[in-house]
Structure formats: structure tokens, C-alpha cells
Amino acid sequence: MATTAVLALIVVVVGLASLQPKSRPQSVNELPVARFVYDADNLTVVFDALSSNDPDGSIANCSWTFGDETGAFGNVTRHVYAKDGSYKVALTVTDDKGGKNSTRKDLTVSMKVAPVEEKKPVANIEYEVDKLTVKVSGAESRAPEGGSIATYSWVFGDGATATGVTAKHTYAASGSYVITLTVTDDKGATNSISVTVDVKTSPTPPPPPPPPPHQLGPPGLLHAIEIHKEKADRNSGLQHSLDTLQQNLEKWLDKHASPP
Numbered sequence: 001m002a003t004t005a006v007l008a009l010i011v012v013v014v015g016l017a018s019l020q021p022k023s024r025p026q027s028v029n030e031l032p033v034a035r036f037v038y039d040a041d042n043l044t045v046v047f048d049a050l051s052s053n054d055p056d057g058s059i060a061n062c063s064w065t066f067g068d069e070t071g072a073f074g075n076v077t078r079h080v081y082a083k084d085g086s087y088k089v090a091l092t093v094t095d096d097k098g099g100k101n102s103t104r105k106d107l108t109v110s111m112k113v114a115p116v117e118e119k120k121p122v123a124n125i126e127y128e129v130d131k132l133t134v135k136v137s138g139a140e141s142r143a144p145e146g147g148s149i150a151t152y153s154w155v156f157g158d159g160a161t162a163t164g165v166t167a168k169h170t171y172a173a174s175g176s177y178v179i180t181l182t183v184t185d186d187k188g189a190t191n192s193i194s195v196t197v198d199v200k201t202s203p204t205p206p207p208p209p210p211p212p213p214h215q216l217g218p219p220g221l222l223h224a225i226e227i228h229k230e231k232a233d234r235n236s237g238l239q240h241s242l243d244t245l246q247q248n249l250e251k252w253l254d255k256h257a258s259p260p
Contacts (some may be wrong), residue, residue, distance in 0.1 A: 030055045032095040034103040042111050043081045047089070050075055054095040061094040067107070084110040119144040121185040123193040132199045133170040136179060143185040155180045174200035218252060225249060 032054040039046045049062045052075070065071045066079050067087030081087065085108070092102040124140040138152045154162040156169045157177035171177060180194040228242040 029057075029095070029097040029099045031099045031101045032057075032059055032093045034091050034093045034101045036089075036091045036103065036105070038089070038105070038107065040107070040109050043084070043109050044078065045081070045107065045109060046076070046078050047091075048076050049091055049093065052091070052093045054093075054099075057096040059093050060096045063092045063094070065090045081109050118189060120189045120191040121147070121149060121183050123181050123183045123191045125179065125181050125193055125195050127179065127195065127197060129197055129199055131201055132172075132174065133168065134179070134197055134199060135166070135168050136181070137166045138181050138183060139165050141181070141183045143183075144187075144189075147185045147187055149183050150186045151184045153182045153184075155182075171199050222249070 033052060034049070035051040035053075036047055036049040037051065038048065047064060049059075052059055052062065059075070061073065062075045063071065063073055064077055064079075066081075067089055068081060070079070072079065087107050087109070088104055089107050090102055090104045092100055094100050121143045122141060123138065124142070125136060125138060126140060127134055127136045134156070136154060138149075138154075141149055141152070143149050152163060152165055154164075154167045154169075156162070156171075156179055158171060160169055162169065176196055176198050178194050178196050180192055182190055182192040184190045225242065225245045228238055228245055232238045232242050
């Protein structure tokens, strides 16, 4: 009878224990996601891990190794490599619950050398114009330091060409023409310059004024007397000059009078 009572008590205790509420299982932390991008400029690289995220929390820390035995912390960091080469860059992110994750990328950097700008000669034209003829000179053209001008090529704008430091050309007609000089130095570099010149024939001098009708004497003297007569009517001060001109005319007539 006592044994039966003990067994009954054990059953009751076990049954009560099974009715106690069970403790909730602890939630599992999801690991963060590590991502990064970079921007390289010669040997300088900016690394950016702002695209990393934590599904159930936040990113607490970003740790970098740059593949050259150096590292850094921070979601954005800048690193300068000592020399050209390929490097394995690793990013490790840690979330606010201590979970970690990593990612790696291969990176190649190199120092870009700016191209050397070709030094060109400087072309220069000096010229003289005489009616339709032009004399040109490229003597003031200059090559880069240590060099010299090897050739001078001229184009005169009417189809004619020439070579040499100086040249001379006569145009067939008046007009404006573009003269171009191209110089080449001893290293093969070239440069050009152009100028516009105006050429024209000399104007024909006007004929002497005709002599007054029905008068004898040099046309110029007769014309001067005629003008002085017109002006003497309005300016008495010219009367003396008119008298002198008339005296000169009389002397000329006496000298050139026909013999009897």
C-alpha cells in the first residue's frame, strides 16, 4: 500500500512538471553582408563599404586589409600604394550583435605617366609689297631649344609655291592673297603661319589739265593763271601772285614766239 502511494505521488509531480511553460529559444543572429566599391586614381584608391548591410541590425565596424601588409578601419577609407601592382583587398564587416562576414576583390594600380607634349617650331613671316611683287622671309622662325629649322615651304595663294628662307613672287593681278609658311625642324616637327597681303598696280597719274581755250603757253602755267584769276576776285592778296604768273607767261611767249 505504501508503494502504491509513492508511485501515485511521482506521477502527479511528473504531470505537474509537464504543465510548466517552456522557455523560448534564443533568436539566431543573421550575419551582415559585406560589399564595397573602389575608385583608383594612379596609386591612390578610395574604398567605400556603404553598400554593406545587416538584415537584422546594423553595421558596427568595417575592417580593411589592402594586400600590401597595411589596413584600416571605417566604412570609407583612402589608401595610397607605394608602387604599381596587383593587390588582394579584403573587407570584414561586424554587426551590432558581433556577427562577421567578409568579401575580397583583386585590385590593380599603376602610376600613369602624362604623355610628353611634342615641341613644335615657331613659324614667322616678314614681307614687303611692291606693286604686284611680294618678298617674304621666314628668317625669324625658331626651332625648339637645341634644334634648327630644316625646311621652309611657301604657298602664295594663287597656286604658286616656293622653298627657302626667303622667296619672291609676282602676282598676275591685283587682289588679296593668303601666304602660308610651313617650317619643319631637324626632328621632323612642323608648324605653319599665314598672312594676308594686298597687291595692286601703281595708279596711272592723272593727265595735266588742258590749257584754257584760244591761249598759248605751258598748260600748267595757264591753268594756274586761270585759278588765280578766279580766286583773286575773292582774295585781293592773290593779285601779286597772279601778276607774277602773267609775267612768267609773257616771258615764255617772248621766248617761244615764232620768228618774223
